[in-house]
Amino acid sequence: MPGLKVESLTKNYGGKTVVNRVSFDVAQGQFCILLGPSGCGKTTILRMIAGLVPQEEGRILIGGRDVGGLEPKDRDIAMVFQSYALYPHLNVYDNMAFPLAVRKTPRRETDARVRQAAALLEIEQLLDRKPAQLSGGQRQRVAIGRALVRRPSLFLFDEPLSNLDAQLRSSMRLELARLHRSIGGTIVYVTHDQTEAMTLGQKIIVFDKGIIQQEGSPQDIYDRPANLFVASFIGSPPINILAGLVATGGVAVVCAAAGVEFAAEGRSELARCAGAEIRIGIRPEALRPGDGPIRAVVELVENLGADHILHLRAGSAMLVAKLPASGTGPRAGETLSLQVSPAELLFFHQGKLLQ
Numbered sequence: 001m002p003g004l005k006v007e008s009l010t011k012n013y014g015g016k017t018v019v020n021r022v023s024f025d026v027a028q029g030q031f032c033i034l035l036g037p038s039g040c041g042k043t044t045i046l047r048m049i050a051g052l053v054p055q056e057e058g059r060i061l062i063g064g065r066d067v068g069g070l071e072p073k074d075r076d077i078a079m080v081f082q083s084y085a086l087y088p089h090l091n092v093y094d095n096m097a098f099p100l101a102v103r104k105t106p107r108r109e110t111d112a113r114v115r116q117a118a119a120l121l122e123i124e125q126l127l128d129r130k131p132a133q134l135s136g137g138q139r140q141r142v143a144i145g146r147a148l149v150r151r152p153s154l155f156l157f158d159e160p161l162s163n164l165d166a167q168l169r170s171s172m173r174l175e176l177a178r179l180h181r182s183i184g185g186t187i188v189y190v191t192h193d194q195t196e197a198m199t200l201g202q203k204i205i206v207f208d209k210g211i212i213q214q215e216g217s218p219q220d221i222y223d224r225p226a227n228l229f230v231a232s233f234i235g236s237p238p239i240n241i242l243a244g245l246v247a248t249g250g251v252a253v254v255c256a257a258a259g260v261e262f263a264a265e266g267r268s269e270l271a272r273c274a275g276a277e278i279r280i281g282i283r284p285e286a287l288r289p290g291d292g293p294i295r296a297v298v299e300l301v302e303n304l305g306a307d308h309i310l311h312l313r314a315g316s317a318m319l320v321a322k323l324p325a326s327g328t329g330p331r332a333g334e335t336l337s338l339q340v341s342p343a344e345l346l347f348f349h350q351g352k353l354l355q
């Protein structure tokens, strides 16, 4: 039985469909990410699951139970918001104990749960402080602690790290992964940050304009993006997209702008597109110096220490390559030959990935 099952969830605001027939499952104990740009409907989906906004149509099952018509408090969920939403007049202990107090949980049980969550989050020494006496990262821990003490069937996180600075965000990312390993709860976690999605998610569901674009493991989505939207949304630096023409016979793709012909044998869907205009996707790390077909001039080098990001011009096409740093590496003004292994070339026809 899945931890969460969402069927054909739909929401309209002012005549506009912002969540459009969304269906997905989250396995018991799975860390599932809803990923997409701002405004694509992620928060609305989470709020519908929580029962905070009604849906137009569709069903929501938590642990096999249809929660339609149930109040938020009866859905056995806990939600962590970007804004933390702590009570300013209560200290950390009472903030964390609050959901249990509301449910009239016995004092000893409450105390044990609050102390256990505080230990997991390493905030035991802060229990007497008020939220105003805490840093942003500490406040976020308290908000997470308040969700943990509930021991709900389902955790909902809405961009919980986006108010933190970059360094804290990456350490909290690790802590959340560790926390998930130790408590093993079912989590639906909303973010627009693809790094967060890739590092935390066991399953990622990518959205655009209220519609699911793809779902899969982080590696699936990176290696086999279902369409151009997913290909371009995931990956940093972003994937190179070039215009191409499928040669007669469908065994090669010509990229006139870069003056290159890519061999592409044994791809049945591509073979059926002979003569068609398509898009060629090449990840920056798939471009490697070597005896390859692409001749490119280095325009700019970004040195990231371990990697060099090269901005290149090949004919009239601009390309970005990511190379592991070795020695001084290529310099601006140099001409390079670059190769791509055929297996790493992605081809898109009418926006969709060709197999």
Ligand SMILES: Nc1ncnc2c1ncn2[C@@H]1O[C@H](COP(=O)(O)OP(=O)(O)O)[C@@H](O)[C@H]1O
Pocket (backbone or CB within 6 Å): 013, 014, 018, 036, 037, 038, 039, 040, 041, 042, 043, 044, 045
């Ligand atoms: N209460 C509301 N009333 C009207 N429009 C809303 C409301 N909440 C969200 N929207 C609209 O729905 C769309 C999706 O919003 P949201 O779910 O917050 O997106 P995300 O969390 O992915 O950024 C946006 O266009 C937003 O403006």
Ligand SMILES: [Mg+2]
Pocket (backbone or CB within 6 Å): 042, 043, 044
């Ligand atoms: Mg949102």
